[in-house]
Amino acid sequence: MRSLLLNATHEGIAFISFRKVFKLLTKGKVEVLSEWNSRIFWGSGSANFPAIVRLKYRVRWIPKSVRFNRANIFRRDKYKCQYCGKMLIQSKLTVDHIIPKSSNGKSNWLNCVAS
Numbered sequence: 001m002r003s004l005l006l007n008a009t010h011e012g013i014a015f016i017s018f019r020k021v022f023k024l025l026t027k028g029k030v031e032v033l034s035e036w037n038s039r040i041f042w043g044s045g046s047a048n049f050p051a052i053v054r055l056k057y058r059v060r061w062i063p064k065s066v067r068f069n070r071a072n073i074f075r076r077d078k079y080k081c082q083y084c085g086k087m088l089i090q091s092k093l094t095v096d097h098i099i100p101k102s103s104n105g106k107s108n109w110l111n112c113v114a115s
Contacts, residue, residue, distance in 0.1 A: 002016060006033070008057055030055055071090070073109075082113040093114050094115055095113070096113055097112055098113060
């Protein structure tokens with residue numbers, strides 16, 4: 001199971017493993033907002049597994065931008081041909097430029113589709 005880590009301002013940062021949650025809890029850096037129903041047993045104690053934890057202090061977090069490449073175009077288009085709507089495997093898909101490169105069409109998120 002994984003837990004959702006929130007910033008002090010309640011912005012979602014990431015899903016983190018139990019090991020990371022346990023480290024943050026023992027250091028007193030997070031507070032538990034919600035718990036799963038399953039229990040965790042360790043040593044002589046047990047507790048419910050935290051589902052959502054919030055940092056007690058705000059951290060500067062910059063979301064990573066998604067790279068522009070073939071695989072991410074296919075993932076964005078859910079492996080569907082944008083012309084016929086058929087689901088295809090990645091090896092059968094190609095990237096098509098809406099405005100062709102020969103007409104100065106750019107290779108970017110707005111001009112490329114899976115086909």
